[in-house]
Amino acid sequence: MNNIQVDVETGKTPTQVRRTRSPQGGVRMGDDLIVETRSLTKEFKGFVAVSDVNLKVRRHTIHALIGPNGAGKTTCFNLVTKFLTPTRGQILFNGNDITHTQPAAIARQGMVRSFQISAVFGHLTVLENVRVALQRKQGKSFQFWRSGECLNELNARAEELIEAVGVAEYRDTPAGELSYGRKRALEIATTLALDPEMLLLDEPMAGMGTEDVRRTAELIRRVAANRTILMVEHNLSVVADLSDTITVLKLGRVLAEGSYAEITDNPEVVEAYMGAGHGGAGHG
Template identity: 90%
Template sequence: MSGDNIIETKGLTKEFKGFIAVSDVDLKVKRHTIHALIGPNGAGKTTCFNLLTKFLTPSAGQILFNGKDITQAKPAAIARQGMVRSFQISAVFGHLTVLENVRVALQRVEGTSFHFWRSDECLNSLNAKAEELIEAVGVAEYRDTPAGELSYGRKRALEIATTLALDPEMLLLDEPMAGMGTEDIKRTAELIKRVSANRTILMVEHNLSVVADLSDTITVLKLGRVLAEGSYAEISKNPEVVEAYMGSGHA
């Protein structure tokens, strides 16, 4: 295994009662890059993503993270190893403020999530780190705002902040721009770029303009198989990719 690759799959396959959703996928994600997984509807993106993040168990094949076989590992186990799916562990509590939400996430890291009797002094000791995280994702001005009052885009930014509290080496994002307007998309794309500075990011995303702007490498799936891989400039000129998208009418 090359040390350049943080995650690799070999012959990754998932079958559901005779239907093969993912078939013999070989994937390599390089460290400190943004790698996008795209494809038309029914391509197997979500299934592949759920296999990588251990929400599904492969029917065949192998998954390695940092050279270690995680094929049979549980989501919590790989999170402890440094690979975290955004929204997998993070949770936004609408009645808590932005700062309190991130502080809860930091308590998880310390293993004190359920120590509700801790003193205010102990909890406040987490404020500096929490404020650093909310500053990093651009929601510092909403520090004392209940999360339930945030716009959709800022709520997603807060969710990323709670994920970053786990200090992941690799962050997996499942359609981070879904349901967002133009301004929120721009803000979230800038956030993803910032947090990728010292992390690896793998994302499933339908918005091809976002994929083009952010991704170092793109893997295109069709009918559960890898159709093409490369930079956006390369895959956008691939006749098979163009045909796949024109045929589906949806990215």
């Protein structure tokens, strides 16, 4: 298990701080839901991949969706992010029914799926990639003929974002030359340029080495300081360190939910993982 940092002011872990402190310093309501699903179900030609899932994601928390292979977590994630349409059920974002709303419209409302919506252009530099994302936010996408002076107005914010994700030293490096982990960090920067209220991360650590995993986990922790994150992640050490709440799926249904300590103390969860092989928190 990785070491968990403690906030020097409060003596609490980052997840504990997020539960009790708002970005403005006030006290948050722990039951303030940003996303809720009601009896969410997805069938594929008679096969039920997700069945009656009731998911509740609290504002300003990191909520992980895990499960053994074939659990339905990827399908559930695709339903919440609107890349799949549910067979039955309802999806709410900030109390509004988004069950039949398109992904682009959801992004404009503040719920953004990173690594999917964010575009990284390999021939553009790190700074240029983030600047293009900022243009998109302003409704000026792909206006490459605009004067350099006009585009440079976006530089200050772009540089803030690349500094925030730890790639400032690669400011003038083409994105295609970045390591895999730093490219993912750049993708988070382009997503943050859209100023989302909620980030949805689909296996953010997939394919990373140990150092990139550590760096990306720290980045997610920083990003979550004033946002909500829902993520599918197979690295259980990362899940343990980052998550406030974990939902475990098995065969398309919710098997358990709670803190990492609570779910790992659940015999059904242990059996589900051991039965699938302990590495079974991968795709599904």
